Amino acid sequence: MDVEIAHVTPPGANLFAELGFTPEEARQYHEEARLHIKQALALKEQLMAELVLWMEEHKLKQAEAAHILHVTRPRVSDVVNKKTAKFTIDSLVEMLARAGKSVSLEVRNHITAKSG
Template identity: 70%
Template sequence: MSKVDTQVRHVTKPGANIFTELGFAADEARRYHDESQALVGQTLALKAQLMDELATWIEAHHLKQAEAAEILHVTRPRVSDVVNKKTAKFTIDTLVEMLARVGKPVRLVVG
């Protein structure tokens, strides 16, 4: 059996431009970085909007987190993560599925 090399050789610091570190020219790296940051921002905004809908539904139905968890088929800590807008812990798909479970199907509109 061969040994798998798992040694970490380089870690990109938070906020650093990975495209610069990959050797792209400065102007190109800056453009790629800006584009990727914009996409990340759009994704986070969409997740936050979906979480807002779920949190509003929970509040409107006067549910405790444990009750909401049972309806949503998730754990109570997952409901807490939704209510506290922990966007990194969810995919868009998961949030869309949760909304569908409570009768709030998501429709995509491209503007």
């Protein structure tokens, strides 16, 4: 098995350009990917804020919240400190369900104005 790394894309570089897409395609795909990542991070932060609010409303210590949420105390600390990279949206929704909160999702159309 070959385990040698042939190429590493530097941080901040456009992966799509490195994969051989045309400059315009690479720019478009890169921009779309950044938007999706930004939206996912905002959603995770919103879910984490709801968990923190629940803890505050019930005056729960992290260990108590961990017991109710069926996670470890360090996981609760990661929520409190908004370490979004450590969580999937699914895991945060599951924790909110264990806290007795339901999560609903709204889907909206993106309308882009084109000048012409």
